[in-house]
Amino acid sequence: MxxxxxxxxxxxxxxxxxxxxxxxxxxxxxxxxxxxxxxxxxxxxxxxxxxxxxxxxxxxxxxxxxxxxxxxxxxxxxxxxxxxxxxxxxLPLAVPDASRAAMLHEYRGGDIPERTWAYLQESRFVSRHPQIWRQALDLTNGIDPVYEQALAIMRWVHREFRYEAGSTSVNTHLEEAFRLRRGVCQDFTHVMLGLCRAVGIPARYASGYLYNGPRDHLVGAQASHAWPEVFFPGVGWIGFDPTNDTLADERYIKIAVGRDYDDVxxxxxxxxxxxxxxxxxxxxxxxxx
The missing domain is CATH 2.60.40.2250 (Immunoglobulin-like)
Structure with a gap:
């Protein structure tokens, strides 16, 4: 690497x-x-x-x-x-072409299963609900590279869910946020984690902060922020922010990672x-x- x-x-x-x-x-x-x-x-x-x-x-x-x-x-x-x-x-975010083209069968070798196992399981706020699984299958049907699958999931969450402060709490579960179709960055993150894990994509919760520059209009700046990270061979964990429909680039300041909000x-x-x-x-x- x-x-x-x-x-x-x-x-x-x-x-x-x-x-x-x-x-x-x-x-x-x-x-x-x-x-x-x-x-x-x-x-x-x-x-x-x-x-x-x-x-x-x-x-x-x-x-x-x-x-x-x-x-x-x-x-x-x-x-x-x-x-x-x-x-x-x-440092500037760089995702190699080989990592962008990786497919799930490439995750079976080396130390990848050991590094990603915890981020494929259910956790306190992220469950394997049948509706989540069906939605994830629909979103990734016909898409082979994991990177493109993650993009499709991120864009769907951003498009279908409304950012609404106060509509949920720190104890809101993925299933409730999925039903409400609204919430804050924590809820957007839990929903994307559930969708990714449902189809075998290792995904973890990242918490930190977001810098909103003079020409940016990003939701969640000047407060604690959250976004999912997806694992890719050759580069490791890359952030996808469904709240703002963008990769977690050099504007994102990462503090802690885990299975869901409960860990971080x-x-x-x-x-x-x-x-x-x-x-x-x-x-x-x-x-x-």
Missing amino acids: APPPQSGPVFKVLHRTVFEYDAPVRDSMNTLHLEPRTFPFQRTLSAVVRVLPATRVRRFNDLFENVTHHFEIASEHRKLEIESRIRIQN APVRGTYHGRGHCKMSVTVEVEKME
């Missing part, structure tokens, strides 16, 4: 999540996916994660090799602030207390050069 070019745009991202409680809470336990590892088309230049009240933060790699942070705050508190600041360099949530936690929680999230994505 030829190495990608070593130049591209540099981005910095600020992600701040603040929880405010109207009564003291305690025993807060939280897991974070806010720091990216280096991916084939993306290099991490710096990353800092800060937590207030100050506490010990443990850093490790999870089962999907995502950089993960975990912390606990036993004492009472009425405010929790989690902030990450990262700088990354993205930016902030997930629990606490003890009866205080009502108000959460606010700020995301700023800036192009440096």
Whole structure:
């Protein structure tokens, strides 16, 4: 596999999540996916994660090799602030012709089955529903290259589903989003994952951010974003964004990957207390050069 070019745009991202409680809470336990590892088309230049009240933060790699942070705050508190600041360099996306022409029978050799097995299975938010399977067969009928199949699926989701903030929640399942024909980037991603996996295409969930330049009109910028990635021999995982009907190119900043949203949530936690929680999230994505 030829190495990608070593130049591209540099981005910095600020992600701040603040929880405010109207009564003291305690025993807060939280897991974070806010720091990216280096991916084939993306290099991490710096990353800092800060937590207030100050506490010990443990850093490790999870089962999907995502950089993960975990912390606990036993004492009472009425405010929790989690902030990450990262700088990354993205490299130009390049998909070789041989990878674009690959067919599913080429996925049976070498280490590909081992690398992709988890991303062909059902997961918490992605099931093997008969309607999903029938739709996937219709969309890929007569198309042999996996790349073209993935494009057909992405374009169908973009065309048939309406982006509507507030119409779903972080707990919305693929089957509900498929029935509603609307949702946000998380739902678009789960639907495409289900369609791909139904016909044997390895597909995983990617979460991160999206830079919306002065001439771009992309949905999901200046917030956490999600998109599917499909595996191709010779190049690895390539992102397809059904929310915006485009490949995940150098405008996309990837933080974590997994089977679905459940594996990559930016902030997930629990606490003890009866205080009502108000959460606010700020995301700023800036192009440096």
